[in-house]
Amino acid sequence: MDSKKKILxxxxxxxxxxxxxxxxxxxxxxxxxxxxxxxxxxxxxxxNPDLAIIDMMMETWSEGFNVxxxxxxxxxxxxxxxxxxxxxxxxxxxxxxxPPENLPTVDMVLHKPIKADDLxxxxxxxxxx
Amino acid sequence: MIEKNDAxxxxxxxxxxxxxxxxxxxxxxxxxxxxxxSDGPDGIRIAREKKPELAFVDLKxxxxxxxxxIELLTKDLPxxxxxxxxxxxxxxxxxxxxxxxxxxxxxxxxTPDQLRAVTKRGLEHRFLKIEADRLREEKERMEKNFITxxxxxxxxxLVTIQQYIETLKVIAGDDLKKEVFEIIERCDKRIQSLQDLxxxxxxxxxxxxxxxxxxxxxxxxVNILEKSIEELNPLCHRREIRLISDIQKxxxxxxxxxxxxxxxxxxxxxxxxxxxxxxxxxxxxxxFDDYYIYVKITDTGSGIPQDKLPFIFxxxxxxxxxxxxxxxxxxxxxxSRKIMEAHDGKIEVTSKEGEGTTFILKFPRLYxx
Numbered sequence: 022m023d024s025k026k027k028i029l030x031x032x033x034x035x036x037x038x039x040x041x042x043x044x045x046x047x048x049x050x051x052x053x054x055x056x057x058x059x060x061x062x063x064x065x066x067x068x069n070p071d072l073a074i075i076d077m078m079m080e081t082w083s084e085g086f087n088v089x090x091x092x093x094x095x096x097x098x099x100x101x102x103x104x105x106x107x108x109x110x111x112x113x114x115x116x117x118x119x120p121p122e123n124l125p126t127v128d129m130v131l132h133k134p135i136k137a138d139d140l141x142x143x144x145x146x147x148x149x150x
Numbered sequence: 151m152i153e154k155n156d157a158x159x160x161x162x163x164x165x166x167x168x169x170x171x172x173x174x175x176x177x178x179x180x181x182x183x184x185x186x187x188s189d190g191p192d193g194i195r196i197a198r199e200k201k202p203e204l205a206f207v208d209l210k211x212x213x214x215x216x217x218x219x220i221e222l223l224t225k226d227l228p229x230x231x232x233x234x235x236x237x238x239x240x241x242x243x244x245x246x247x248x249x250x251x252x253x254x255x256x257x258x259x260x261t262p263d264q265l266r267a268v269t270k271r272g273l274e275h276r277f278l279k280i281e282a283d284r285l286r287e288e289k290e291r292m293e294k295n296f297i298t299x300x301x302x303x304x305x306x307x308l309v310t311i312q313q314y315i316e317t318l319k320v321i322a323g324d325d326l327k328k329e330v331f332e333i334i335e336r337c338d339k340r341i342q343s344l345q346d347l348x349x350x351x352x353x354x355x356x357x358x359x360x361x362x363x364x365x366x367x368x369x370x371x372v373n374i375l376e377k378s379i380e381e382l383n384p385l386c387h388r389r390e391i392r393l394i395s396d397i398q399k400x401x402x403x404x405x406x407x408x409x410x411x412x413x414x415x416x417x418x419x420x421x422x423x424x425x426x427x428x429x430x431x432x433x434x435x436x437x438f439d440d441y442y443i444y445v446k447i448t449d450t451g452s453g454i455p456q457d458k459l460p461f462i463f464x465x466x467x468x469x470x471x472x473x474x475x476x477x478x479x480x481x482x483x484x485x486s487r488k489i490m491e492a493h494d495g496k497i498e499v500t501s502k503e504g505e506g507t508t509f510i511l512k513f514p515r516l517y518x519x
């Protein structure tokens with residue numbers, strides 16, 4: 022039986038999807054792509070991924086959070102590890118980032134760009150749990 | 151826009167019934183909804199209640215001053231267009247009414263056409279004013295969002311290119327010739343410096359439009375200085391530069407933003423590493439008196455020519471003839487000076503060619519009660 026774990030990648034930047042997909046495939050995963058929040062949630066329903074990686078800023082500033090809360094309340098996304106991607110340095114002295122109230126929980130936040138080794142390592146760790 | 155219904159409401163306040171009737175007929179014919187009253191206080195009440203787009207106010211009424219009505223309504227209803235009706239002899243008072251906020255005046259006697267013309271002009275003025283206000287608000291909103299927008303739009307492609315380079319190294323790294331790999335590495339470095347430039351530019355824009363958040367609190371500079379030294383130690387080690395510090399443990403506190411000050415120190419020490427040759431020294435020491443705290447960062451680098459010193463805090467200014475590989479964003483010192491100004495502090499520089507450069511950062515001392 023094919024035991025490749027399935028990873029869903031949601032980001033509105035097609036090139037970023039492609040680049041990250043190749044890294045994950047090299048790491049031995051089967052990768053599914055979605056270019057916006059809505060189709061991401063739909064894809065999650067149909068492929069039942071083992072882990073999802075979601076970009077924070079897509080159509081809107083905080084679309085990623087909407088996707089996360091939708092996944093968290095759906096059958097397919099309730100239990101799986103979720104990684105949030107951000108191009109904003111959350112530690113920096115910026116006012117522009119204000120997390121919405123009742124922030125849905127993700128398992129990890131990674132900053133773009135992601136080192137290939139780190140990505141494979143973190144995804145592996147989260148899937149082992 | 152706040153259009154309640156199709157017909158625009160026009161209020162006429164005048165003590166002469168014949169004028170009220172004439173105006174009503176002329177304006178209703180043109181499709182306006184007209185309310186009239188011969189009583190001043192009643193007119194004010196109606197205006198507040200119905201919020202007409204435009205009101206005609208007779209300046210001379212027996213028991214009420216039209217001037218007061220103008221003054222009151224201008225204050226109460228910022229959107230209303232007020233036009234005074236005035237007799238031939240009272241042009242002077244019409245001018246006074248306009249100073250108080252009336253838009254125009256209509257001298258008696260007037261024809262229905264004149265009435266309609268002045269009404270039309272007044273309503274057009276109101277529309278333009280509303281439109282201008284809307285555009286101004288839109289512009290302000292855009293200016294605020296602009297930086298946020300630019301930061302996303304500029305960062306996204308850079309991040310994606312970096313991610314592609316990372317991917318390239320992973321999926322093809324082993325197959326690439328050494329020269330090709332080196333080219334990829336160089337691309338990576340250049341992208342990184344472009345990204346630094348974007349970050350610095352964004353920081354400067356944020357400082358300028360006031361959205362750079364600085365959480366001012368009582369701070370011990372010692373901790374921040376030690377942190378920035380720790381951050382730069384590896385780099386100095388690689389470049390074979392000695393980084394020594396003599397920081398007084400009893401240095402008084404200042405009011406400041408930890409994050410941005412950390413970047414100021416890192417910037418300046420980082421700069422020093424670019425101009426200090428292997429075997430050189432960078433020293434960080436502190437001092438204070440009753441009023442100020444001083445942080446002194448000295449290097450034994452190549453120094454900056456006297457005639458160039460006044461320009462080094464300007465954006466993108468670079469002292470020529472230095473190692474081209476060590477280019478920064480060209481905004482580091484500009485940023486540092488702005489941050490120092492935001493701390494009511496100062497940044498000063500002295501330099502001697504061939505001997506080295508000293509930056510002195512001066513902070514007002516904080517006296518805590």
